Amino acid sequence: MKKVINCPERVVEETIEGFIAANKKSYKKVENVNGVIRKDLKDKVAVVTGGGSGHEPLFIGLLGEGLADGVTLGNVFAAPPPFNIQEVAKAAHTGKGVLFIYGNYAGDVLNFDMAVELLEMEDIECRTVLVTDDVASAPIERKADRRGIAGDIFVLKIAGAAAEKGSSLEEVARLAQKANDHTFSIGVGLSPGTIPGAVEPPYTLGDDEIEIGMGIHGEPGVERTKMASADELTERLMNTILIESGISAGDEIAVLVNGLGSTTLMELFIINRKVAQILEENGIKTHDIDVNSYCTTQEMGGFSITLLKLDDELKDLYDAPAVSPYYKKFNEHYVHTKNE
Amino acid sequence: MKKVINCPERVVEETIEGFIAANKKSYKKVENVNGVIRKDLKDKVAVVTGGGSGHEPLFIGLLGEGLADGVTLGNVFAAPPPFNIQEVAKAAHTGKGVLFIYGNYAGDVLNFDMAVELLEMEDIECRTVLVTDDVASAPIERKADRRGIAGDIFVLKIAGAAAEKGSSLEEVARLAQKANDHTFSIGVGLSPGTIPGAVEPPYTLGDDEIEIGMGIHGEPGVERTKMASADELTERLMNTILIESGISAGDEIAVLVNGLGSTTLMELFIINRKVAQILEENGIKTHDIDVNSYCTTQEMGGFSITLLKLDDELKDLYDAPAVSPYYKKFNEHYVHTKNE
Numbered sequence: 001m002k003k004v005i006n007c008p009e010r011v012v013e014e015t016i017e018g019f020i021a022a023n024k025k026s027y028k029k030v031e032n033v034n035g036v037i038r039k040d041l042k043d044k045v046a047v048v049t050g051g052g053s054g055h056e057p058l059f060i061g062l063l064g065e066g067l068a069d070g071v072t073l074g075n076v077f078a079a080p081p082p083f084n085i086q087e088v089a090k091a092a093h094t095g096k097g098v099l100f101i102y103g104n105y106a107g108d109v110l111n112f113d114m115a116v117e118l119l120e121m122e123d124i125e126c127r128t129v130l131v132t133d134d135v136a137s138a139p140i141e142r143k144a145d146r147r148g149i150a151g152d153i154f155v156l157k158i159a160g161a162a163a164e165k166g167s168s169l170e171e172v173a174r175l176a177q178k179a180n181d182h183t184f185s186i187g188v189g190l191s192p193g194t195i196p197g198a199v200e201p202p203y204t205l206g207d208d209e210i211e212i213g214m215g216i217h218g219e220p221g222v223e224r225t226k227m228a229s230a231d232e233l234t235e236r237l238m239n240t241i242l243i244e245s246g247i248s249a250g251d252e253i254a255v256l257v258n259g260l261g262s263t264t265l266m267e268l269f270i271i272n273r274k275v276a277q278i279l280e281e282n283g284i285k286t287h288d289i290d291v292n293s294y295c296t297t298q299e300m301g302g303f304s305i306t307l308l309k310l311d312d313e314l315k316d317l318y319d320a321p322a323v324s325p326y327y328k329k330f331n332e333h334y335v336h337t338k339n340e
Numbered sequence: 341m342k343k344v345i346n347c348p349e350r351v352v353e354e355t356i357e358g359f360i361a362a363n364k365k366s367y368k369k370v371e372n373v374n375g376v377i378r379k380d381l382k383d384k385v386a387v388v389t390g391g392g393s394g395h396e397p398l399f400i401g402l403l404g405e406g407l408a409d410g411v412t413l414g415n416v417f418a419a420p421p422p423f424n425i426q427e428v429a430k431a432a433h434t435g436k437g438v439l440f441i442y443g444n445y446a447g448d449v450l451n452f453d454m455a456v457e458l459l460e461m462e463d464i465e466c467r468t469v470l471v472t473d474d475v476a477s478a479p480i481e482r483k484a485d486r487r488g489i490a491g492d493i494f495v496l497k498i499a500g501a502a503a504e505k506g507s508s509l510e511e512v513a514r515l516a517q518k519a520n521d522h523t524f525s526i527g528v529g530l531s532p533g534t535i536p537g538a539v540e541p542p543y544t545l546g547d548d549e550i551e552i553g554m555g556i557h558g559e560p561g562v563e564r565t566k567m568a569s570a571d572e573l574t575e576r577l578m579n580t581i582l583i584e585s586g587i588s589a590g591d592e593i594a595v596l597v598n599g600l601g602s603t604t605l606m607e608l609f610i611i612n613r614k615v616a617q618i619l620e621e622n623g624i625k626t627h628d629i630d631v632n633s634y635c636t637t638q639e640m641g642g643f644s645i646t647l648l649k650l651d652d653e654l655k656d657l658y659d660a661p662a663v664s665p666y667y668k669k670f671n672e673h674y675v676h677t678k679n680e
Contacts, residue, residue, distance in 0.1 A: 004570045004607040018609030021616035022629040056605035230344045262602035262639040265396035267344040269358030276361035289362040299602040328668045
């Protein structure tokens with residue numbers, strides 16, 4: 001696998017340098033660690049996200065108004081060290097506390113929890129909301145054990161909007177937790193992505209083989225099966241997610257059709273065509289549909305579908321402006337109020 | 341190659357259906373042909389772009405305020421038929437004429453020119469600006485023979501902004517032509533993308549082989565050589581583009597680092613790090629840098645670098661708002677004036 005890199009040991013540092021070079025006005029690096037914060041930090045709860053690198057644009061590309069205030073980045077597919085997390089949180093903190101949002105992986109939980117202990121010794125109040133949207137990774141009775149995949153985007157969107165409104169740390173944490181409780185995803189792996197510097201992919205899939213429910217680091221899914229048509233695959237995933245989520249006629253949702261890396265936008269549109277048909281057939285109202293590759297695994301082939309069940313509270317936050325390099329949302333209301 | 345499709349013959353139709361399903365409020369399909377237009381068409385010059393499908397988000401994802409009013413889509417890597425072009429232009433036309441912007445490929449030129457003849461018989465005034473940014477495809481003396489690659493984005497950005505301001509067809513065409521004359525790109529191919537339905541890729545590249553200057557359909561480049569580091573590749577491309585463009589100390593530019601499909605955003609950031617260093621060393625001022633995959637070739641590996649040399653006129657248009665699903669730009673000025 002050809003990767004356009006200089007040195008496998010420096011990909012994260014150089015990724016940050018290249019990101020900052022393109023966005024100098026808005027973001028700056030946190031000294032001594034692999035982390036980035038907004039330059040226009042406000043007097044509000046700091047939302048800090050992060051995890052292993054290699055999933056770009058998540059996390060670094062979602063820094064900005066109505067999203068994350070700081071990101072802490074580990075090596076590719078590896079949790080950031082506690083000191084890294086601590087320094088980013090301190091740099092992003094403006095006195096109103098820190099909310100950590102990240103996907104539920106053992107290494108991340110260990111390191112973020114250690115950082116929280118250290119931060120609380122410095123009298124910085126912290127809360128944590130783990131993203132657990134992957135329905136294929138544990139049964140509903142153990143939702144708290146599920147992995148976090150593309151649902152990160154929705155939970156971050158809601159938390160960032162709540163923080164931007166000036167809500168308290170308790171309130172932002174409550175809303176982020178509610179967003180997570182309402183977010184359900186499932187993916188399918190078609191071909192592996194490779195870690196920079198690695199010669200071989202971390203697993204193999206046959207020419208006609210796919211894995212339903214495979215995680216974003218190649219974690220085992222629920223079934224290894226034959227490649228099928230876009231409609232068949234989409235039906236399979238939608239059936240599972242509708243059963244798991246209980247989302248049904250009359251409900252209103254936001255949808256994310258997320259590419260894992262090398263699956264093209266053309267394919268994602270073809271998938272979305274069937275997603276929208278199924279939702280309509282089931283009487284489910286789609287408030288918004290986003291088709292993009294926000295949470296990737298290097299050049300992995302495959303996609304995931306995420307549904308966020310909305311109520312009035314979540315819908316207001318979902319519709320709030322978000323301004324980052326790789327996730328942008330704004331509406332007339334925003335345009336109107338921004339200069340008042 | 342696994343593609344998430346239903347039927348190779350229907351990928352363009354289903355892509356459009358999936359795109360519309362995600363963007364119902366803003367866009368609608370043109371009846372009987374593979375084309376899409378804005379719902380909020382204004383009384384201004386209609387900017388129509390298009391070409392072969394398979395390069396998503398280009399062209400369909402760049403429909404919107406300050407960009408394209410209509411897109412006409414051929415099959416994968418094939419020019420749209422004249423009737424298709426004609427119908428999209430008629431649907432997008434509001435009485436102020438139509439400006440066609442598309443990459444310089446023989447099939448496209450043939451079909452668009454035929455459509456222009458038919459439209460002029462219906463008294464719809466048309467102008468055409470061909471995008472010819474690929475410096476590897478012909479020498480500078482024959483700039484008009486060059487192919488269009490990611491420079492499409494910049495030419496469309498400038499033309500869309502000029503049209504949105506209410507400029508005349510002559511004036512919008514002049515500015516689009518000027519943007520093209522100021523736009524220079526070069527790419528490198530690392531691995532081929534495949535056409536949906538095809539079993540084999542259209543060409544092969546060895547495990548350690550790359551092609552400098554390769555076109556976005558695999559057209560021959562200037563040199564087939566060994567894979568190199570990100571910095572070496574970037575230096576090689578930047579040297580060529582700076583010589584070809586004459587861009588030098590004191591000039592001000594906009595930059596696009598564009599991924600061709602499966603090259604990750606992490607790699608594009610690492611490339612951009614070097615691009616920014618080289619520009620700074622050369623005393624060239626970067627007004628804006630955009631790092632994204634706007635002009636792709638299915639899951640092709642590789643990237644291109646595009647430079648747009650700005651002057652006051654082009655800079656104003658570059659900074660104007662643009663609101664499409666996959667290219668968004670807005671600033672305080674826009675936010676302020678939108679509701680006046």
